[in-house]
Amino acid sequence: MTAASGFMEIALIVAFATLALGQILSIVRLVLGPTSGDRILALDTMVINALGLVVVMGIRHGVQIYFEVSLLIAMLGFVSTVALARFILRGDIIE
Structure with missing residues (x-):
């Protein structure tokens, strides 16, 4: 194990x-x-933290699928936050 990989492991932890x-x-x-x-x-903060956790796991395991999953989480998180905020403000999501 090189020093650079040791520092990378510590940073990921x-x-x-x-x-x-x-x-x-x-x-x-x-x-x-x-x-x-x-x-x-x-x-919304939980969605961002989950996104970060998935990206860190993708870096740690070196698997590309984690990054595609993170894009899906980001899109669903944005849409759900906007829908929930509109529901709270107006009482209806679709006008």
Whole structure:
């Protein structure tokens, strides 16, 4: 094992732990959030953290399919956040 690969492993472990901590804190905000806006932001943050976790796993395992999965997660997360925000604001998603 070279020094560069050792540093890469440490960086991936730190990135994974940081994203996992962010995911846990987002779950806490989702449960304790006093307003619906806080809950929407917590869900959006959870999507971003899940996206980061999938990308870190893709880098760690060296498999290309993880990056395609991350694109799908990003698209679904954006659409679901917009739909939920419109539902909260207007009470209807489709006009």
